[in-house]
Amino acid sequence: MDFSGQRLVDADFSGRTFDGPVSFQRAEFVGDVSFAGARFTGPVGFGRARFRGRADFTGAEFAAEAWFGRGTETWWEDDERWETDLVPPPWDEALDGPDPDWPVAVLVEDYQDWQEGGDGTVFAGDVTFAGARFAGPAWFYNARFGGAVSFAGAALGGRFHLDHPAADLTGAHWTGDGTAVFPLGWTAPGTGGEVVRDPAADLGSDRPELRQPIVTALCALLRSPSLTEEGRRDTQRLLADRLRRWPGLIVNLCAATLVDLDLSGCSAEYADFSGAQFHGTTRFAGSALRRASFSLDGPRGHATFLGEAVFDAEPPQYAVFRCGRP
Known part of the structure; x- marks a missing residue:
């Protein structure tokens, strides 16, 4: 059926x-x-x-x-379709948004990864x-x-x-x-x-093995499309507070909607902002992100800044700045 x-x-x-x-x-x-x-x-x-x-x-x-x-349908690794240009169908997009370059993802047996596109x-x-x-x-x-x-x-x-x-x-x-x-x-x-x-789920300060699950959970909330603005701001503050105290973590904000995000002074081993939408003023001053991605593949799946953005160094190459590059 x-x-x-x-x-x-x-x-x-x-x-x-x-x-x-x-x-x-x-x-x-x-x-x-x-x-x-x-x-x-x-x-x-x-x-x-x-x-x-x-x-x-x-x-x-x-x-x-x-x-x-x-x-998604299953493609084997040797499938010849991997060699063609994949055009995203209309449901393959970040947060039901307008990005036409959000990449197609397929399932290879039981393998699935959020980096390969969407929800x-x-x-x-x-x-x-x-x-x-x-x-x-x-x-x-x-x-x-x-x-x-x-x-x-x-x-x-x-x-x-x-x-x-x-x-x-x-x-x-x-x-x-x-x-x-x-x-x-x-x-x-x-x-x-x-x-x-x-x-003991919230005792990340005393139990280091819980720090990554806590950050992962906070990021999951920020990727929720219907989180209220107040809840989004509160969750962002909780995330930033932990990233200022806990080093070496992975931050997955792929396709998240972020409002006045302040990650100044935060550190992370890897942070993924591909497909994210930044509203208001975004601050990265003094942050120490060892690796960070603002797109999936060059200009594909790019992050979009809809307001002011503050960086210590050069802003990310493939992100889109609606108000002009900082």
Whole structure:
């Protein structure tokens, strides 16, 4: 069953059974949508789907893979298409923005990397998987969440990847084999165990091994397209404070929207701002970024400065400065 690329308005799939593979790749859901109590007997893909309103998956059952990740076709490394000029389709863009050069990404078997272009499923509003049952892998890597996210009471039976820092997993259980990635602040003690809060998640100063996960979580919030301006500013201040105290970290702000970002005096091993949009005044004075990228490939996937920018050294070559280069 194939709903790929369709525009679905106020869709209600409550209680529906989907037999065999089903694809909602690149579908656009306008208004609120319900999959409450739906059953998927085969693999289902929501890669690059857009949920513009609330999404309800309460009590849904997934018998096989549930894919909410990047959502691209598989190319092998020796595929001749790698040698051609790849033209991005209209859904391959940074934050639904206007950049026509945002690069095409493809999946090579189970390999996926955010550097290769864009998001997975985007949920602009609240989404709930409360009480949902995942018998197979549940993959939310590169998904974006703009509202509340709930997996309360969900049963996770396979590989699981969810790193959104504000997700609620109260009462969820993971019984899967292999690897699982949970949001910062949550952990599964072992196979068959309840997913519980980690009370030491914010102790990066005392536990250096938590510093990178904390910075990764803050960056994930800043990449959320629907974070309020107040929340964005608060998160930026938290990130900058840690980068002034904790050396040697990786900062992933690829395609983030940033408002009056002040990274003066901050340090990082590597910082990626490709595809980012900088609003207001941006400050890098006194920063020590050992490596930094403001584009993906020359002018492709470039960062855009929409206001004043302050640098100690030469500004990045491929970034676009709407108010003129500093």
